Amino acid sequence: MSALPRLAVLGSGKGSNFVALQEAILAGKLRAQIVLVASDMADAVILSRALGFGLPTATLPPSPFRTKLSPEGEIALVELLKENDIEWVVLAGYMRVVKEPLLKAFPQRIINIHPSLLPAFKGLKAWEQALAAGVAETGCTVHYVNQDIDAGEIIGQQRVPVLPGDTAESLHARIQVAEHELYPAALAKVLSR
Numbered sequence: 001m002s003a004l005p006r007l008a009v010l011g012s013g014k015g016s017n018f019v020a021l022q023e024a025i026l027a028g029k030l031r032a033q034i035v036l037v038a039s040d041m042a043d044a045v046i047l048s049r050a051l052g053f054g055l056p057t058a059t060l061p062p063s064p065f066r067t068k069l070s071p072e073g074e075i076a077l078v079e080l081l082k083e084n085d086i087e088w089v090v091l092a093g094y095m096r097v098v099k100e101p102l103l104k105a106f107p108q109r110i111i112n113i114h115p116s117l118l119p120a121f122k123g124l125k126a127w128e129q130a131l132a133a134g135v136a137e138t139g140c141t142v143h144y145v146n147q148d149i150d151a152g153e154i155i156g157q158q159r160v161p162v163l164p165g166d167t168a169e170s171l172h173a174r175i176q177v178a179e180h181e182l183y184p185a186a187l188a189k190v191l192s193r
């Protein structure tokens, strides 16, 4: 059997999607290995969750920009990924826009999950955008990452109803349940291609 694809997960927050991926791997539902979990936030919960699974972690260099790494910081990230023989970069709540050094180093090898049915509600807090728009249904999307935000080729989507009385929190929680099913399944599809 061929070697397991080597994944790095990048995240800035609580890492529930990372946990769903790692649990799918441990359950034999996703044929891959997470060899590195990296965050731009030194105190991100995703890092302690990774350590809980015994996985190596890294904190990315501080950036003067809120929405992206510095160009040098992103080059350092590429070096870190290459040193670890990473084949796929999996974004899981990573709050920095991916720029050219990373895109060029991993063409069609960076995957993201977004909490809406793209192309609807790109950008931040997509569940709040869905509530404000009054739609009856939203969802989540796994897609390739390119230079345009939340606009790369779609790999898979899962629908989620907006229910009467939903708050931003209740809707986001329902979307996250769907994310945790969709991400491992969509990634398994990509890796089997």
Ligand code: GRF
Binding pocket: 011, 012, 013, 014, 015, 016, 017, 018, 092, 093, 094, 113, 114, 115, 140, 176, 179
């Ligand atoms: C998810 O809702 C994901 O769609 C978005 O950021 C959130 C990350 O959540 N990109 P978590 O850190 O995986 O819990």
